[in-house]
Structure formats: structure tokens, C-alpha cells
Amino acid sequence: MSALKIKKGSSKHSAYNLRPTFSDVQERHTLAVLVDNEPGVLARVIGLFSGRGYNIESLTVAEVDHTGHLSRITIVTTGTPQVIEQIKAQLGRIVPVHEVHDLTVEGHAVERELALFKVAGQGEKRVEALRLADIFRANVVDSTLESFVFQITGSPEKIDAFAELMRPLGLIEMARTGIAALSRGAE
Amino acid sequence: MTRAMTGAKMVVQALRDQGVDTVFGYPGGAVLPIYDEIFQQNDIRHILVRHEQGAVHAAEGYARATGKPGVVLVTSGPGATNSVTGLTDALMDSIPIVVLTGQVPTFLIGSDAFQEADTVGITRACTKHNWLVKDPARLSGTIHEAFHVATSGRPGPVLVDIPKDVQFATESYTPPSRAKLSHYQPQVKGDIEGITDLVAAMERAERPVFYTGGGVINSGPAASQLLRELVDATGFPVTSTLMGLGAYPASGENWLGMLGMHGLYEANLAMHGCDLMINLGARFDDRITGRIDAFSPHSKKAHVDIDPSSINKVVKTDFPIVGDIAHVLEDILKVWKARGRKVNREAVATWWSRIEEWRKVDCLRFKPSEKTIKPQHALARLEALTKGRPDRYICTEVGQHQMWAAQYMGFEAPNLWMTSGGLGTMGYGLPASIGVQIAHPDALVINVAGEASWLMNMQEMGTAVQYRLPVKQFILNNERLGMVRQWQELLHGERYSHSWSEALPDFVKLAEAFGCKGIKCDDPADLDDAIAEMLAYDGPVVFDCLVEKHENCFPMIPSGKAHNEMLLGEAETQGAIDEKGSVLV
Numbered sequence A: 001m002s003a004l005k006i007k008k009g010s011s012k013h014s015a016y017n018l019r020p021t022f023s024d025v026q027e028r029h030t031l032a033v034l035v036d037n038e039p040g041v042l043a044r045v046i047g048l049f050s051g052r053g054y055n056i057e058s059l060t061v062a063e064v065d066h067t068g069h070l071s072r073i074t075i076v077t078t079g080t081p082q083v084i085e086q087i088k089a090q091l092g093r094i095v096p097v098h099e100v101h102d103l104t105v106e107g108h109a110v111e112r113e114l115a116l117f118k119v120a121g122q123g124e125k126r127v128e129a130l131r132l133a134d135i136f137r138a139n140v141v142d143s144t145l146e147s148f149v150f151q152i153t154g155s156p157e158k159i160d161a162f163a164e165l166m167r168p169l170g171l172i173e174m175a176r177t178g179i180a181a182l183s184r185g186a187e
Numbered sequence B: 001m002t003r004a005m006t007g008a009k010m011v012v013q014a015l016r017d018q019g020v021d022t023v024f025g026y027p028g029g030a031v032l033p034i035y036d037e038i039f040q041q042n043d044i045r046h047i048l049v050r051h052e053q054g055a056v057h058a059a060e061g062y063a064r065a066t067g068k069p070g071v072v073l074v075t076s077g078p079g080a081t082n083s084v085t086g087l088t089d090a091l092m093d094s095i096p097i098v099v100l101t102g103q104v105p106t107f108l109i110g111s112d113a114f115q116e117a118d119t120v121g122i123t124r125a126c127t128k129h130n131w132l133v134k135d136p137a138r139l140s141g142t143i144h145e146a147f148h149v150a151t152s153g154r155p156g157p158v159l160v161d162i163p164k165d166v167q168f169a170t171e172s173y174t175p176p177s178r179a180k181l182s183h184y185q186p187q188v189k190g191d192i193e194g195i196t197d198l199v200a201a202m203e204r205a206e207r208p209v210f211y212t213g214g215g216v217i218n219s220g221p222a223a224s225q226l227l228r229e230l231v232d233a234t235g236f237p238v239t240s241t242l243m244g245l246g247a248y249p250a251s252g253e254n255w256l257g258m259l260g261m262h263g264l265y266e267a268n269l270a271m272h273g274c275d276l277m278i279n280l281g282a283r284f285d286d287r288i289t290g291r292i293d294a295f296s297p298h299s300k301k302a303h304v305d306i307d308p309s310s311i312n313k314v315v316k317t318d319f320p321i322v323g324d325i326a327h328v329l330e331d332i333l334k335v336w337k338a339r340g341r342k343v344n345r346e347a348v349a350t351w352w353s354r355i356e357e358w359r360k361v362d363c364l365r366f367k368p369s370e371k372t373i374k375p376q377h378a379l380a381r382l383e384a385l386t387k388g389r390p391d392r393y394i395c396t397e398v399g400q401h402q403m404w405a406a407q408y409m410g411f412e413a414p415n416l417w418m419t420s421g422g423l424g425t426m427g428y429g430l431p432a433s434i435g436v437q438i439a440h441p442d443a444l445v446i447n448v449a450g451e452a453s454w455l456m457n458m459q460e461m462g463t464a465v466q467y468r469l470p471v472k473q474f475i476l477n478n479e480r481l482g483m484v485r486q487w488q489e490l491l492h493g494e495r496y497s498h499s500w501s502e503a504l505p506d507f508v509k510l511a512e513a514f515g516c517k518g519i520k521c522d523d524p525a526d527l528d529d530a531i532a533e534m535l536a537y538d539g540p541v542v543f544d545c546l547v548e549k550h551e552n553c554f555p556m557i558p559s560g561k562a563h564n565e566m567l568l569g570e571a572e573t574q575g576a577i578d579e580k581g582s583v584l585v
Helices: A041-051 A080-093 A124-135 A158-169 B007-017 B029-039 B051-068 B078-082 B084-093 B119-126 B136-151 B163-170 B190-204 B213-218 B221-234 B266-274 B325-338 B344-357 B375-386 B400-408 B429-439 B452-457 B458-466 B483-492 B507-514 B524-536
Strands: A027-036 A058-065 A071-078 A097-102 A109-119 A137-144 A147-154 A171-176 A178-184 B002-008 B021-023 B045-048 B071-075 B097-105 B129-132 B157-163 B170-173 B208-212 B236-240 B254-259 B276-278 B300-305 B317-324 B392-396 B444-448 B471-478 B517-521 B542-547
Touching: A027 A041, A027 A080, A041 A080, A041 B119, A058 B045, A058 B078, A071 B392, A080 A097, A080 B483, A109 A158, A109 B458, A124 A137, A124 A147, A124 A158, A137 B170, A147 A158, A147 B021, A158 A171, A158 B097, A171 B119, B002 B097, B007 B136, B007 B163, B007 B170, B021 B051, B021 B429, B021 B458, B029 B071, B029 B097, B029 B157, B029 B163, B045 B429, B045 B458, B051 B071, B051 B078, B051 B084, B051 B097, B051 B325, B051 B429, B051 B458, B071 B078, B078 B084, B078 B119, B084 B097, B084 B119, B084 B157, B084 B254, B097 B119, B097 B163, B097 B208, B097 B266, B119 B129, B119 B157, B129 B136, B136 B157, B136 B170, B157 B163, B190 B276, B190 B300, B190 B317, B190 B325, B208 B266, B208 B524, B213 B221, B221 B325, B254 B375, B254 B400, B375 B400, B375 B471, B375 B524, B392 B429, B400 B444, B400 B471, B400 B483, B429 B444, B429 B452, B429 B458, B444 B452, B452 B458, B452 B471, B458 B507, B507 B517, B517 B524, B524 B542
Parallel strands: B021 B045, B021 B071, B071 B097, B097 B157, B129 B157, B208 B236, B208 B276, B236 B254, B276 B300, B300 B317, B392 B444, B444 B471, B471 B542, B517 B542
Antiparallel strands: A027 A071, A027 A097, A058 A071, A109 A147, A109 A171, A109 A178, A137 A147, B002 B170
16 A cells, blocks of 8 residues: 655644634623632632633632632633533533523623722822822822822723823733622522 | 541541442552551452552443442552543543542641642542542541542542541541532433424434444443333434443344444444434544534434533534433433334335445455454454353453454443543553453453553553453554554555564563463464463463554544545555544544
8 A cells, every 4th residue: 555645744734623613703701600619629610721722811719608618700701602602511510610600691790890000100190190090980099109009990991991091101010800790680 | 426437447438338349559658547447357359450550440440340430549649640541541431430549648748748749730630520638527528429429420530639647537437328418419301392302303304323422331221221222112223432332232233333433334324324313422522523524414413411511512413412311311212102102214214225235335344364363353253252141341452453342342231341432541451351350250351452552551460360360361463553553554654653562572471470371373273262262261361362463444534534435445545534634633
């Protein structure tokens, strides 16, 4: 039997070219995952995303039920509808996961983020920063003669906008919490 | 009533309460207290393996042959890391395994102590779940939970890491009846509306096919029984994955044989041409589907699986049903009978006549030889000389011999066939055969092996001899890594890079060195007698069957191709795999 004619270095082709395309549309979803607050649970969730090649745009976690030791993980992820469905199914498979909610599907959720901004400057820039902070309803939580630390809450877009405005005014450092989200309404 | 006892005693008591009779293991510093307890009791039998990987594969063999979880006990550090391949294997094939590992004392964790490894960190990705038990009060409850998780829903391996000071500490023991109820309770009943929709589709179907997988076997004997009832009542053809062989009997009227990359022509063409595919407990693995955008293009697909993440993972499903196979099959039968047992008889008969045409191709035919033993011939003879025995268990290693065994050997019942399907672990078969033989001491247990795979865990022959396990190691010796060689021939220009076995041991002498019987056979005329000699010998046998060195395994769906593009033999291989296909494994 003779050899097949195969070009060298054909490995640039990916097996994934042969994968089905359910839909190419990338969607952004906010998932709320209720988990047992036990050691390693966050590693399991993150390991799932890295191991299977999913995206994490934002992730926040804190214990929300101190008696039941339950934590709520809020994850913002992007992917095709099929990938989003897979992510939810795979999350649901993790043993300490109690509930997986897709807040994007369950109705427009309230999404909020908290951020701290350190802005240093003097003179007009300092006054302008304070004026803009007032417009954005940011609070001053620390001040020196050369700097402010602002605390701001709101949608990620609002925080992005505030950051853009602060940059020319002496933004030195910023810390963001990532998104916390709840579904609207009584349910 | 709770009893106070040490952690080590609790481990043994918890195993006893979980109905464990056998543990496969290897001692070491961090599990000495548990080994001390094992020494002082007789309820649980400990099988000393020669390598921790062997312990996990043996436990897998035990689990698959019995339907009960396999239990492994190993030490910290290297003991735990050596179990990783076995854990991954069990995860891919959904085999219930409980691995107990020793760990350095809690006050040394994180200090890079002797034989310390981050066992739960390392095994997080290759277990269904794992636990590090730092509080002795939670030890017994955690072990009970571990058994629950390993065996509930889609089965899989779990690991409990137990620091040495926890083994020494005294606490009160919690029996299973008083353990906290786990919130992990997977759904077993399928949605009845979805089932009714599927039954309606089955009534209309003109070209139906059942595509069954390991899920049917994992679901228990009732699932196989119900599958047989449903297949025979509807008259639909049935094919199976490598993992599902035996769920429907190979001698059954509607059996098409295995499907997939090295599956039978008629099975793959039935999958390609069907109008209703009913997937029961299989997962549209890439070995099954081939090129996915050309996979069974004209069919509606039903998928019954206990794991919701399997559904719509690779193939879009028209009838998704989440549930345990036995429960769902029971409901399908109930609904189908209640609606009047309707089947589109005429169309299905036409469908069968097409299948019969494909069958006439006789895709498993091979050119026999009078000079050398063809591997297919060796397995056909092994099958012929053993198939009457209801207690015949076949294990395999991984490679060409594995595919030939699946093609040429027939299985009449579930739990008779142990092979590493998902992970494809060379070195699986010998320890697995030991696990099977431990579970069924009087059964005929044969490991169909290749010489290269077999060498990977051959140290376990010591275990077989120590416990007088009459396992038969049937090695198809082609002095090659046959499947690697086949791929190099087909798509790497016959450049056989490192795919031959040089400096092979004399297997007969090796067998004798281990204290078992060695048989060598290289003449087709002697084969039957040699096999009979192997079967008659009451003890472990290493059978060195020297076979044709360059035989290729057909039929074959080249990677990147569709089911209807399969190759039947040597003549068709030219230009068969294109550039895109060559990057797939």
C-alpha cells in the first residue's frame, strides 16, 4: 500500500473545524450559582471553565446563607447559545452546586458592581474630579490633600464611563468587585 | 446509638456498612493506621496489587463485573498520583470507584512534608467529586456520601483524602442510616411528555435504529432486560458502542454489531441512513460520529441520558430525555403498549431488507493464512472455543486487538466485557482481569491483549499468582504498536516512528519467572490445541500468540469522514484520509 499524499505541517488545521455549528451568535449571560461553601468549591467552578475552554468575564463570590453555609457565585460569561447551555448543564453536575440560574433568560436582572477609584491631582483637576464624582453619585471614602478614593456603585457600563472620565484627571488605581445580580420582581 | 472509635476503625466500619467485601490497595506511611485495622478483621478482603494504577483498574474491573462500586486504598503522595490514570479512566467510562488516600497529618499539610501531594487538587479534574477530611467527626459521614455520589446518577470515581492524624483521632461513628441526606439526588424518571413524543415518533418511523451505550449497562440488569423486550417487541435494529456490548445479546435477531470507527458496515450505514435514531445511554463520542456535520443527516434524534450535560453537547437532539435508562425504558414500553403497540411494520421490513443487503458485504471477512496466525483468526478461534460459557468475562487492553475483540467476540449479557473506552488506557486489561476474577473466582476471565499494552502493567501478574487467580492473558503479539503503526501507514507516509517493540521479553520465560504458565503459539495449525491447553490449565496463563505483524484493523471510518465513507479493506485505503482528517486522533 502506498503512502497518502499529506502535506507536512498540516496540523494548522483544527479538529474543531469539523464541529457542528448550532449558532455562531455570541451571547452574554449572567449566571447565579448557589453552592455549598466548602473548601475547593470555587476551584471546581473555575476549573470547569478553564478545563472546557469557556470564558469568564466577571466572577464574584460570597457566602449568602451563614446557617446553611451556602455561597452565591455570580458569573458573567459569553458563548454561543449551545455553549451557554453546556455551561449551565456542566455547572449543575458539580456535586456541591445546588442551583444554577440564568438571570439573562429568567428576565432582565438587576446587575450592580462596586468600584473604588484612587485619583491624585491638584488644582482644577482635583475640583473637576470631585464635581464628576458628584454627578455619578460616587462617594469620597478617603481623602488627602493630593488624592481622593471614590466609591461608586452601578452597572458595569456606568463604572466604565466613570473610569474613562477619571483617567485624564489623575486616576492611579482602581478596584472592581465584579457583578452581583438578582432577578427583578417578587419571585 | 453512636460508637466512639478511631478514624482508622471508622474507615473499615464504614466500608463494612456500605457492603464492601473487597479492597484493592497498596500500603504506605500515611495509611498505616487503616492497614492496621484491616489486619485485625476478616470481613473485608484486601488485595495487594503491585502498583497503585493497577489497584484502580482492578477496582474498575471488579465494579464492571459486579455492578457494585470498586474500592481502592492507597497512601499519600506517589500512591495518590499513581491512581490518577485509573481515576481518569473511570471518569471517562462512568465506573463507580471509591478511592481512599492517606494524607500527611493536618498540621503538616502545606509544608511540603514527606510524601505530601495536593491530592484533592490533583484529582479534582479526574473525579466526580473529592473530599479532604480534616475533622474526624465528619469522616464516617463523608465516606457514606462518597459511596452515594459514586453510585448515584451517572456513576464515576470519587476520592476521600484522609490525613494520618484524623485516622488516629477518636470520634463517634455515624452509621449510613443516620448520615445526613445528601442534596445530590439526580433525576431518574424521564419526563413523560417527552417519552410520549418519542413513542409517537417510533410509531411513525420508517428507518429506526437503537444506538445503545454504556449507560444501559450502568443502569443495571433491569435496563438490559427492558431493552431486549423493547427491541424484540418493535423489531427495530439495534447497534451499540464499545461500552454497551452485551446489553443486547450478540445472538439476538435484531443485532447489527458494534458501530463507530471500527464498527460494522451494516451498523454504521444503518446509523447514516436512519430516520429515527434512539440513543440510549451513549454520548455521541467522536469515535462514534465520525465527521459530525455529515453524521446521520436525515434522522430525528432521541437521546436518553441520566446526565443532562450529555444532551446537546455534540449533536442536536430532537427528543431529549433526562433519566435513568431502566426507568425511561419502562415508561417507553408502558406508553407504547397503552397506545396499541403500533409500529410502521411495512416500512421497517423494507428497512431491514436494506440492512440485509449491507450485511451481505460481510465486512469482517479476512484472508486466512496457513503460515501465520491472523489476529482476527486467533480471536475467532478464541470465541468459538469459549462462547458457550455463560461465565466468560473478556477484558482488553487498548489498540487493534481491542477492536478485533469487539468485532469477533459476542456478548450475550451485560457486565461480561471490560475495556477502556473513553480514555483508551493501555495497561488497563491485566489489572482489570484481576478485579473481575476476584469478583468471580470460578469464572473464565480472559484478557485479550497486545504485547505493548500488556507490558505497561505486567507487574500485576505477581498479584494474579499471589491470589491464585487463573486469569488468561491472551496476547496477540505482532511486535508492533499495531494501531499506531496502522495510522502511520495510512497517513504518515509509512514512516513507522517508534511503533515497533524491540527487545521484547520471552513471554514464556516471563510467565515462568512469575510462577505461572507460559504458552507460545505461532502456527495456525496448533492454535486450537494451544487455546484448549490455556483453558484447561487451572492457574494464570500468559499466552504469547505470535500473529501477522502488518495486519490492519478494518472496517475503518477514517477520521474526518462520515459513516458512509468507511473503508472495508486494504484496497480502499489509498487517499482515504485527507489533510483535515490527519489532525484528528
